[in-house]
Structure formats: C-alpha cells, structure tokens
Amino acid sequence: MDFWRRARNFAEEAAKQSQELTHGIGSITAQLPPSSVLALSNLVDSSKKGNEVDLEKYGVTDELREFAKGITISTFQEFPLEDDSEISDFTMVSNVRQDLNEWQEKHAKLVLSTVKEISKLRYELCPRVMKERKFWRIYFILVNSHVAPYEKKYMEDLKQNHSEKIKDAERKEISSGVTSSKTVVEDSNQKSSNAKSSASEQDLDVFLLGDLEDSDNGPDDGEDGFEDEFDKI
Secondary structure (H helix, E strand, O other): OOHHHHHHHHHHHHHHHHHHHHHHHHHOOOOOOHHHHHHHHHHHHHHHHHHHHHHHHHOOOOHHHHHHHHOHHHHHHHHHHHHHOOOOOOHHOHHOOOHHHHHHHHHHHHHHHOOOHHHHHHHHHHHOOHHHHHHHHHHHHHHHHHHHHHHHHHHHHHHHHHHHHHHHHHHHHHHHHHHHHHEEEHHHHHHHOOOOHHHHHHHHHHHHHHHHHHHHHHHHHHHHHHHHHHHHH
C-alpha cells in the first residue's frame, strides 16, 4: 500500500474517530457532575487548540479552505502539466520522498483529513483520471501563494534548530575538554606535592640518622684521648 492510500485511510479513520469521540463525549457528559463536565470540556478544548496549532503551522488556514472551494475537477484536468505516465513503477513507489518534502507530506495529510473539497477531488481523480504524483504537483502549484510562507518558516525553524544542536554539541565538547585538562593539571599537581612531601621526609630521616651517628662517634673519641693522656703519664 503506497503512501496516498495510507493517507486516505488515515483521513477516513480520523473522521470516523472524530464522530465517535463527539458522540461518546455527549453520552458521557450527560452522566457526569458539572465539575467533571467542565474538566472534560477543558481537555477537549486543549486538544482542539493543539490541532489548530498544527493546522496553522502546516498552512491549513481558513484562507486555504476558502480557496479550495473554487477548485474543481476541470481545474486539475485542464491544468497545463505534462503527464508522468511513463515514469517507472519503482520511482512511483518512492515518490513521496522525491516529490514531497517533510512539510508538504504533513500538509497533504492534514488537507485530506480537514478540507473535504480537496479530499473529494482526490478521490474522484486518483487514480482513474491521473496519478497521485500529478495530482499533488498540480495542487501545490495552485495553492503556492497560500502555503509558501508557512513552508518557508518551517524550513527556517528546522535549519535554526539544527544549527543550535550543533552549537550545543560543540559547547559540550569544549566543556568536556576543559574538564579533562583541569583533571590532568590537578593530578600533576598532586603528584608533584606527593614527591615534595616524600623528599622532605627523606631529608628529615637523613638529618636524624646523621645526629645519631655523631652521637655514637662522640664517646669513642673521648675515650681515645683519655688513654693517650694516661700513656704519657
């Protein structure tokens, strides 16, 4: 199953789940106390706001919806774009990555699930009249003036985030290098301090041993001098 079939299934499933969720919430709220109903309503509102942020981020605006109402089957059929029927099947399998960038892919999914006019046109045109590739090429040309600013901002933000990640990695690397150098210096200073302490202890031992040797030799000299004096007498 190619990407566009998955996108259509995704749109149908999303619509179904939305209906089930709305019905389920209505049944539940009838049995809940007012405080719980308020909390549930806040949760639903928060979810809607999150979806609205995504829609705005990917250019699915009220302006685009209004423009989509004027697009017809004839708009696609009569659009002066060369057919790509001779493209190989292998290329068609990977056409998502070749024809649509990340932003466009997300935009297409949101459009199919939220803009019924485009979803209906795609269903009627693909693949009986034209291939998915041609449909989306024409679509993005038609809506370019409406979605281009949002795509541009997305790409700029993506590039900026990438640059910030690189800078953070460089800062961490520099910080790690400084820490390593500090550790080496501290180890060197510690070794030097230990060496000096050891040398001082050795000097003290030599000094003490020297005094002991002098003390041992002192009485012997005195006795020798006394014997010499005695011999003279």
